[in-house]
Amino acid sequence: MIIGVVTGSVIASQHTQNMTGLPLRVVQRVDPTGSISDSYLVAVDVLGAAPGEYVLIASGSTARQTTMTDGKPIDAIIIGIIDTWQIDGKARYEKTSASMTST
Amino acid sequence: MIIGVVTGSVIASQHTQNMTGLPLRVVQRVDPTGSISDSYLVAVDVLGAAPGEYVLIASGSTARQTTMTDGKPIDAIIIGIIDTWQIDGKARYEKTSASMTST
Amino acid sequence: MIIGVVTGSVIASQHTQNMTGLPLRVVQRVDPTGSISDSYLVAVDVLGAAPGEYVLIASGSTARQTTMTDGKPIDAIIIGIIDTWQIDGKARYEKTSASMTST
Amino acid sequence: MIIGVVTGSVIASQHTQNMTGLPLRVVQRVDPTGSISDSYLVAVDVLGAAPGEYVLIASGSTARQTTMTDGKPIDAIIIGIIDTWQIDGKARYEKTSASMTST
Amino acid sequence: MIIGVVTGSVIASQHTQNMTGLPLRVVQRVDPTGSISDSYLVAVDVLGAAPGEYVLIASGSTARQTTMTDGKPIDAIIIGIIDTWQIDGKARYEKTSASMTST
Numbered sequence: 189m190i191i192g193v194v195t196g197s198v199i200a201s202q203h204t205q206n207m208t209g210l211p212l213r214v215v216q217r218v219d220p221t222g223s224i225s226d227s228y229l230v231a232v233d234v235l236g237a238a239p240g241e242y243v244l245i246a247s248g249s250t251a252r253q254t255t256m257t258d259g260k261p262i263d264a265i266i267i268g269i270i271d272t273w274q275i276d277g278k279a280r281y282e283k284t285s286a287s288m289t290s291t
Numbered sequence: 292m293i294i295g296v297v298t299g300s301v302i303a304s305q306h307t308q309n310m311t312g313l314p315l316r317v318v319q320r321v322d323p324t325g326s327i328s329d330s331y332l333v334a335v336d337v338l339g340a341a342p343g344e345y346v347l348i349a350s351g352s353t354a355r356q357t358t359m360t361d362g363k364p365i366d367a368i369i370i371g372i373i374d375t376w377q378i379d380g381k382a383r384y385e386k387t388s389a390s391m392t393s394t
Numbered sequence: 395m396i397i398g399v400v401t402g403s404v405i406a407s408q409h410t411q412n413m414t415g416l417p418l419r420v421v422q423r424v425d426p427t428g429s430i431s432d433s434y435l436v437a438v439d440v441l442g443a444a445p446g447e448y449v450l451i452a453s454g455s456t457a458r459q460t461t462m463t464d465g466k467p468i469d470a471i472i473i474g475i476i477d478t479w480q481i482d483g484k485a486r487y488e489k490t491s492a493s494m495t496s497t
Numbered sequence: 498m499i500i501g502v503v504t505g506s507v508i509a510s511q512h513t514q515n516m517t518g519l520p521l522r523v524v525q526r527v528d529p530t531g532s533i534s535d536s537y538l539v540a541v542d543v544l545g546a547a548p549g550e551y552v553l554i555a556s557g558s559t560a561r562q563t564t565m566t567d568g569k570p571i572d573a574i575i576i577g578i579i580d581t582w583q584i585d586g587k588a589r590y591e592k593t594s595a596s597m598t599s600t
Numbered sequence: 601m602i603i604g605v606v607t608g609s610v611i612a613s614q615h616t617q618n619m620t621g622l623p624l625r626v627v628q629r630v631d632p633t634g635s636i637s638d639s640y641l642v643a644v645d646v647l648g649a650a651p652g653e654y655v656l657i658a659s660g661s662t663a664r665q666t667t668m669t670d671g672k673p674i675d676a677i678i679i680g681i682i683d684t685w686q687i688d689g690k691a692r693y694e695k696t697s698a699s700m701t702s703t
Contacts, residue, residue, distance in 0.1 A: 189521070189539040189573055191507070195323070196378035198294070200347055200371030202338055204357050207370065212292070212347070214378055216323060220504070220525060220537050228323050230292040230347060235511055239380075244509055244521070244539060249352045249455075249558045249661075250572035254513050261370045263353035264292055267516065267570045268509030275505035275523055277548075298426070299481035301397070303450055303474030305441055307460050310473065315395070315450070317481055319426060331426050333395040333450060342483075352455045352558075352661075364473045366456035367395055401632070402687035404603070406656055406680030408647055410666050413679065418601070418656070420687055422632060434632050436601040436656060445689075455558075455661045467679045469662035470601055498624070498642040498676055500610070529607070529628060529640050544614055553612055553624070553642060558661045559675035563616050576619065576673045577612030584608035584626055586651075 189244045191218045191273060194237050194266075198230050206260045213237060213266065215245055222280045231264040232257055242281050244268040292347045294321045294376060297340050297369075301333050309363045316340060316369065318348055325383045334367040335360060345384050347371040395450045397424045397479060400443050400472075404436050412466045419443060419472065421451055428486045437470040438463060448487050450474040498553045500527045500582060503546050503575075507539050515569045522546060522575065524554055531589045540573040541566055551590050553577040601656045603630045603685060606649050606678075610642050618672045625649060625678065627657055634692045643676040644669055654693050656680040 196214035200207075210232045217227040229245055234256045237243050243266045251265040252258055273281045299317035303310075313335045320330040332348060337359045340346050346369045354368040355361055376384045402420035406413075416438045423433040435451060440462045443449050449472045457471040458464055479487045505523035509516075519541045526536040538554055543565045546552050552575045560574040561567055582590045608626035612619075622644045629639040641657055646668045649655050655678045663677040664670055685693045 189571075190537075191539060196376065196383070198347065198371075198376045199374045201374050203347075203371035204337060204368070214323065214376070219535055220523065221535070226322055226324070228293075230294060234513060244507065244512075246570050246572045248572055250560070250570050251353070252356070253561070253568060253570040259356060261349050261353050261356040261368060262292075263349045263351055265513070265570060268507075268512035268521075271508045271510050273505065273507045273523070280505070299479065299486070301450065301474075301479045302477045304477050306450075306474035307440060307471070315474075317426065317479070329425055329427070331396075333397060354456070355459070362459060364452050364456050364459040364471060365395075366452045366454055402685065402692070404656065404680075404685045405683045407683050409656075409680035410646060410677070418680075420632065420685070432631055432633070434602075436603060457662070458665070465665060467658050467662050467665040467677060468601070469658045469660055498674075499640075500642060528638055529626065530638070543616060553610065553615075555673050555675045557675055559663070559673050562664070562671060562673040574616070574673060577610075577615035577624075580611045580613050582608065582610045582626070589608070 189246050189267065191270065192216055192229070192243055192245050193218055193224055194239050194241050194243060204261050215243060215266070218242065220275055229264045231266050232262050233266045235266055235269055237266050237269050241283070242270040242273065244270060292349050292370065294373065295319055295346055295348050296321055296327055297342050297344050297346060307364050318346060318369070321345065323378055332367045334369050335365050336369045338369055338372055340369050340372050344386070345373040345376065347373060395452050395473065397476065398422055398449055398451050399424055399430055400445050400447050400449060410467050421449060421472070424448065426481055435470045437472050438468050439472045441472055441475055443472050443475050447489070448476040448479065450476060498555050498576065500579065501525055501552055501554050502527055502533055503548050503550050503552060513570050524552060524575070527551065529584055538573045540575050541571050542575045544575055544578055546575050546578050550592070551579040551582065553579060601658050601679065603682065604628055604655055604657050605630055605636055606651050606653050606655060616673050627655060627678070630654065632687055641676045643678050644674050645678045647678055647681055649678050649681050653695070654682040654685065656682060
């Protein structure tokens with residue numbers, strides 16, 4: 189999995205079968221120093237992640253290992269909303285109301 | 292998934308089994324700032340995406356999760372034609388007739 | 395899929411089960427401007443692609459979606475020999491006898 | 498597989514189904530010269546790897562090939578804790594108590 | 601598949617289920633000009649490749665398509681020991697006793 193921050197969303201009304209109702213978020217990858225990179229994925233969000241929240245992304249066939257995504261043409265999914273993330277014993281991020289931005 | 296723009300097409304009359312009639316588009320990756328990169332994929336298009344349209348691409352085994360691609364040697368597919376895409380609350384792209392180019 | 399040009403071949407007489415008789419080609423990736431990069435894959439060739447020909451490569455589990463590669467430890471395959479490839483309405487490549495080199 | 502060193506951990510109390518109780522470690526990739534890069538993965542740890550330990554990471558559908566991860570939306574797993582790792586006949590790393598740091 | 605040269609090995613006595621007895625080699629990627637890069641994988645070796653030998657590596661779910669690796673948490677395998685490898689009609693490598701180094 190990789191760590192990312194939710195920065196946007198995508199609407200695609202014309203799509204392949206079974207995609208109706210799956211929210212699509214733009215998630216930008218975060219590196220181990222905590223800075224946000226230009227690398228991104230569009231991931232299905234079944235957890236209701238808010239903009240600005242840090243999330244865990246799983247990719248590939250793994251994205252289909254939930255009842256909501258099984259058999260769907262999906263290759264990236266938000267599998268967790270991060271509470272805290274630490275490296276070398278120091279928190280890189282802790283979820284607070286301040287860490288969320290509004291859309 | 293990644294976001295790309297349809298910039299070309301490929302014809303390959305000599306191909307492996309079951310590939311007949313699957314349109315193949317060249318799709319160039321778009322980065323979060325909205326600029327088009329040199330990175331590309333050739334993706335199967337079952338939606339009829341026009342040149343210049345922004346699309347969502349799924350890769351790997353995921354590309355076979357539609358009735359039209361099931362069991363075929365395909366590793367990239369256009370799963371949606373994007374209406375709008377926003378980052379930090381601002382639209383990076385909105386589909387209009389002007390955003391399409393003719394072939 | 396990606397576009398590549400066949401530039402070489404590999405012989406590996408000592409190999410894992412079921413690999414006997416599968417031709418292995420070195421294919422170098424071509425970028426959207428048409429130039430050949432140093433990035434390459436070794437792909438199974440069930441189509442008889444000649445050196446210098448432009449081909450479509452599928453990777454991962456997709457490479458096993460043909461009767462000749464099913465169940466074999468193969469992660470890249472030539473799925474098509476390209477006739478023509480265009481970007482922005484202009485041909486980047488058209489297959490002619492001149493585009494082939496001899497080995 | 499790739500070689501990495503355990504440098505951190507992630508807590509995500511809000512997650513997709515079946516993820517309860519799977520420890521998540523931040524693992525930074527180690528290159529062949531032995532230096533630690535900024536490239537990282539978040540991997541499930543079913544072995545109890547300590548911070549500072551060198552580990553083997555498997556990715557993709559492979560991460561679901563254990564009884565603890567089968568059917569779960571997991572795309573990276575620690576499959577081994579490295580005792581020793583050598584290149585060109587010289588040890589790049591040998592596990593000792595000194596190679597571990599405390600959290 | 602990619603071409604690599606066997607440069608090292610890894611011992612991990614503490615590992616996930618079913619991994620007992622699978623030799624693990626460090627394989628560094630070779631580019632089309634024949635030079636060895638810093639990019640590497642740790643691959644299962646069921647063929648007994650010697651240090652210094654050039655090999656073909658398959659990755660992902662493909663690594664489980666042999667009887668020795670089926671169902672195991674393995675994402676890279678040596679599928680062939682290369683005899684010869686040519687580009688543009690010229691040999692980049694030919695296996696000889698001189699091309700092997702001792703450990």
